[in-house]
Amino acid sequence: MTNILRIPSLGGRFFLSLSISGRVGLCISIFWILIAIFGPWIAPYGATDFTDGPIFGPLTLAYPMGTDYLGRDLLSRVLLGARFSIGLALVATLLASTCGTLLALISTVIGGWFDEALSRLMDSLLILPSKILALLMVAIYGSSLPVLVLTAAVTYMPGAYRIARSQALGLNAMEYVMVSRLNSESRLYIACKDILPNMIHPMMADFGLRFVYNVLMLSSLSFLGLGVQPPDADWGSLVRENLSGLSTGAPAVLMPAIAIATLTIGANLFIDSLQARKRLGAGS
Amino acid sequence: QETPKKGGHVKIAVQNSSVSDTLDPAKGAHSADWTKQFCLFNALTEFNASMVPDLALAERLESSDGSKWLITLKKGIHFHDGSELTSADVVYSLARHKEPATASKAIAIANGFADIKALSKYEVSLTLSKPDFDLPSVLGSSYFLIVKEGVTDFSKPVGTGPYVLETFVAGNKFSAKRNPNYWKNGLPHLDSVEIFGVTDSAARVNAVLAGDVDICALVETRYAKQVESSNNVSLVVNKLPLYTDLILRQDHAVAGNKDFVAAVRYMQDRKRMLDSVMQGYGAIANDHPVAPWDPYFLEGLPQRPFDLDKAKFHVQKSGLAGSSMDIICQPGIAASVEGAQFLQGFGAKVGFNFKVRQVPVDGYWSTYWTKYPMTYGSISNRPNVGMIFDLFYRSTSSTNEAQWKEPKLDQLLDSARAEGDFNKRKAIYGDMQTLVHENSGTIIPVFTAILDGVSKKIRGYVPNPSGMNMGYRVAEAIWRA
Amino acid sequence: MNGLILRLILRRIGIGLITLFIVCALVFFMSSLLPGDAAQMALGQAATAETVAALRAQLGLDQPALLRFFTWLGNFVTGNFGISYAGGLPVSDIVAPRIPNSLMLAAAATATSVPIALFLGIVSAMYRGSRLDRVIGIGTMSVVAVPEFLVATLAVLLFAVKLRWMSALSLGADLSTVAGFFKAYGLPVLVLCCVVVAQMARMTRAALINQLDAAYVEMTVIKGLKPTRVVLRHALPNAIGPIVNAMALSLSYLLGGVIIVETIFSYPGLASTLVDAVSNRDLPVVQFCVLFFSACYLLLLLIADIVTIIFNPRLR
Amino acid sequence: MTVPPLVEVLGLQVVAAGADGKETTIVKDVGFSINKGEVLALIGESGSGKTTIALTLLGYTKPGCRIAAGRIRVGDTDVTTAKRRALYKFRGSYVAYVAQSASASFNPSLKILDQVVEGVCVHGLMDRKAACEKAVQLFQSLALPSPQTIGERYPHQVSGGQLQRLMAAMALMSDPQLVVFDEPTTALDVTTQIEVLNAFKHAIKGLGISAVYVSHDLAVVSQVADKVLVLKGGEIQEQADVLKIIDQPAHPYTRSLMAAAMPIPRLSDDDAVQAAAQAPLLQITGMTAGYGKRDASGMPALKILDEIDLTVRRGTTMGVIGESGSGKSTLAYVVAGLLSPAKGQISFDGKPLQGKSADRDRDLHRRIQLVFQNADKVLNPSHSVGEILARPLKLFERCAPGQIKVQVARMLDMVKLPVAMINRRPAELSGGQKQRVNLARALAAEPELIICDEVTSALDTVVGAAILDLLVELRHELQMSYIFISHDISTVRTMCDEITVLYQGRKVDECPRGALTGQPRHAYTELLIDSVPELRQGWLEEASQRMRAKRDQVSNA
């Protein structure tokens, strides 16, 4: 802490500019991301290890988070699952947000019938109930990681597109874009230099929310049996496969649920404080 | 044994609910359909508690050679609409399966009915193209429930059964009230029954625990403890010859390798599967499809052990060590996902690389089942052992799961069916069990027990080995305390 | 004003129809990519080549997809929704009893969640930055963060199995009395509220705070008005546009997105029918349900637009 | 016995929390008092803390700010220690506030009357019916048109000047003892300003209330105030009677404020002679333009400019004046190519000028540059000042790539901005700084014609004067030509060779600079000239007398 104060590096200054809850959120998020990266090295057991633990065992020294419905070590399952919950959601959200933003940019700059057609297509994807889309996608292509990522991406892209397009439309009508047009700038310059940098901020905020929804979406896919393939499991699948332990209050259900909750809350606290920071910044 | 009480209403939650739910016996696809159908219809025979077909609508069922059968009906049995049951109804009920337009699930069996004709008002002659002394048990299956002659619309069917249909909405609701003129004396006990499909297994269990329904069919083993510890509900264990099998395609280079098959067999930790996945409910199987409580079960065949050393030996011998293979499983098949994971874990120890591929329930049977070298099958109970062998092991069967072609087995099956003497027949079926145990491409680790959650207010619920829900005839047998 | 709303409705309907057409085509051709077809699904393990072919011919599945699509579309616009492949029943017979169920559940959930969401959103906007605001924020967030099937199961275990206050099943409940209605709908509505309230409350708060920064709100404070009046009378009408739009999005979930709730409570609604129909490859039913959900969503958006206009004199 | 003053402020200090959590003092040790019936003016440059001080009198500080020390007594209420509940009542009945921007301070979705009577109704001072009657009376006394029905309109349905008066009516509803006016006329054009000022003065004098009047315009202040308090950087520079401030300002800062307000001519008679000899650069004849859908004959649905003729000679400045909404900016858009005219010819440097900017080639774009009115919006918030200025240099190949940095620094220097600004983004600039960057960007393209749309309106008088000097200098050095758009006739007079007056989209007058005064002109032109406030007491009364007659003349013409 004092270190950061003494050397006001970029990261340190950024951290200090956040509200307390924002800092807590950031720490939680970073913690989980580290777990997602290094989880497999920390985990005491591997994904395919059947330890001879009790079924739905309590918290013990040997099994710090208890054991699951097949007697496997839950700590390892949660550590290994972080990679799927966070990684999948992250990739999917990145895809969704990037594609949505780029498409919105292209369609705004091109305009005309192209914009109209793309917007209708996105609208139809948006109004299609998302789980149905997922169901169809997984039924057609089977459930593999790429399909899951693609499914989640396709599900959330129309939303990102919609937001990005309304942003881009607003920006496209800004006077500084007009200035660029008056100076006979190319469409590419206008899109990449005038519009894009100014919509990054709202898209980032949107990105955070979408990420959380993706984590939850993966868990509800696992409810429909369409999620990550065993023996791997994302946190949602962990909750799902151990759900029968709920009536006895087995830690196997609660631990992954707590993991999802902390990640969600952490990420959102962080995002909220980003938005608040921006508001303050705009005021001064 | 307490004396049954009359009256009352019972709600039963069964597993399936879909718009494809049907009351047409030819199309019934699962225990939920069958349980409803047995409320409305009767078959010519009915299974008793030791899995032997007793006579029901039929008064006599006779054959000397196993091919030519004479069916004599009981007299004075009436349909719900008041008309009397005659031979014409029986002829229609059996013959309609042969029409492709009926889209009957029993078309393969019915194609074996060479000739069906009415001899008199109460007599029907049935000629089989091949002798089969197990015909009485075939006729006890739901497909051959007796419907009224000429009926094609099964949205509001009438039968001779214990209940008269009140409402039926596919995927939603089935309710029926007592048939006052039921031909079995004193039955049924209840005034009315209601059967819901509740697909989510947790929801079904919770419904019976919360008292919303009286009977919950098919409690998943993982909820068994919860039900057992309840004060209001008792857990009933049904022993049925149901099993999940791992299918190794014998026409595939790797999966068909004899040593590979042997290795996989030794890698089955049957005890652990029974104890952890099935929480102890079920029975260890010996890689053949006949359950220990079946009349045809062969005693004395040594149980195959869980032996990773032998597995390792066979893997080495097969020359496949280090190679890899996908196991296709799906959550809808009991214990398949866990079984595959166990195999993956043990495979790592013996030097074979299994990959678990969990696929959607949806589309599994047309897309994955037997189409890949290693898939899981789920075999539900059939009226008799011969039918299982016929469907899943006969060389010419289109559903020969592992494509294991063994002329000797075909031969044995035909001779068993043509054998009129039970003990001799049992001996032949015994030989077939040994054959399958040793050579086939299917691996049957355990038999799955079916658990039911039954409210303590319900009496008379006795399991029947011929099928779930007391051989689907739960509604006519139970009463309220 | 009326002319404007009428024009807007007409335009919306026009665009909506185009969108619906694309949705139909999308779903139809995606479903034709699905492995297996209705005939195979119906026959299951017992399928043989001949029976499948016969059933396929019977259902008209042997015709090219494009032809089937336009036949179906032609019938649909004339009010003939087709025959279900799976049960052989007219689609209208299958969906007719379920549409009221779905609407009923959505209505009950809306009637509960919207006031709660508005209340939470308004309170946290009024006291933004305070401890109360943070508690509401984190509280609602934690509720969304828990997978809905866990919430549902927990609720069932507690309220139905342990306490026996509520039904674990909505199916076959007695709805004739008020108590029976609460017993049957209580839990599903509770779970749905958990899912949608947080999002709506957050949007309400954000939209209100946006307004609370405006100069006219400062003016009302300077006029000596109390915070409740400032928010309810001044900020809320101006924030209503984004709020109703966010609500439309959330509420659309109450129709098409309730698969998990319908499954867990065995609620005979349309969403589970849709899932079921997809696995049966029952295209006519799939198409109908998808169209129904999409149309409802478009309707919600239209209502949101109209509400926005009503509250905004500039647009009137 | 002396009556204690109505308002007493002692040692007031206000602090604001910055983005990094550190507090800065924005008002330091301010003390003053106001007697009953007295008007105190707060003047000072933008950001000097005028609004902050005024608001503390209502016990209010902007979000993020708080009163750190000092005592404020208004009547019997000690504002700094009053309970929240007491403050509601105090604000609703004892003091009132008229905000800087009336259009932003009315709730856009409620009827005006509802908002005007809301305060008194909520505080239970009168019932709704009585309140409505009183409101109508106030509307009448504030000279609002159709006082009976104007309350039924929504804020967007009345003009800015009217809204400002409606806001005053709202403030007067509860018969407050003290009214705070926060720059109530800054956003209005001169003609409307006179009406509004008049109405306020009447109300204050008529009701005998005390007032605080915030402004940065000394001339306006001298019309209404009794006492003046001069602020800079949150500190009092000078506090005195208004007469004393006008006649003998003591503090140097006050003097510099006064000096900058005086118009000084920037062009000599020589310039006028030279200008007349120049060849025309831009010629517009019979031009009609507007917005919206075009009908069959190409006429737009909303016709803004009608049959405009205009000639700009090379190296000269054409001033365009007119009230808000008269079409000045629209004219600029047409010349720049943003809006293609419906009718008429435009030629530039002897060649016809294409209507659409897409049809013009890049060099033509360079030669005609537009400096937009709204500097806030024309600078891309994500580009730094350096990037913004480098872009035209690169795009139009104005200098070697290696020279760009040097050239950018030169441009900044030209518009009197420190070179250190080069890395800042627009959000970190004040309004005046943004406007200068905006101008610098146009200059960087080395154009032949610059259209300056209200370039100095956002600047305080000192910096504004410097920019005008720069424009004149460039004209002398580089033969630059300008169209100089403004609503401030005194600025236009100091630097334009010719002046065109627009009124409701028509050109009503055109004359060389020298001919503007001293000879009869079009009635509207005279109205504009007369409306420029003068720094002496009593001007307001005289001007409003004259105005009434002229208004009639204009509307008859």
Ligand SMILES: Nc1ncnc2c1ncn2[C@@H]1O[C@H](COP(=O)(O)OP(=O)(O)OP(=O)(O)O)[C@@H](O)[C@H]1O
């Ligand atoms: N919420 C705030 N947080 C931090 N600083 C603020 C805040 N509000 C105002 N300030 C600062 O306080 C100072 C005084 O602001 P104030 O609005 O009183 O100025 P003013 O004299 O009214 O200016 P203007 O003529 O532009 O209206 C300015 O430097 C401004 O940047």
Ligand SMILES: Nc1ncnc2c1ncn2[C@@H]1O[C@H](COP(=O)(O)OP(=O)(O)OP(=O)(O)O)[C@@H](O)[C@H]1O
């Ligand atoms: N894009 C537009 N569409 C329709 N009407 C417009 C548009 N832009 C301006 N107007 C209208 O055209 C008229 C003239 O506007 P213009 O901006 O030219 O006025 P102006 O003289 O520059 O006023 P100001 O001094 O306030 O800048 C106004 O009534 C305005 O409402």
Ligand SMILES: [Mg+2]
């Ligand atoms: Mg101010």
Ligand SMILES: [Mg+2]
């Ligand atoms: Mg303008």
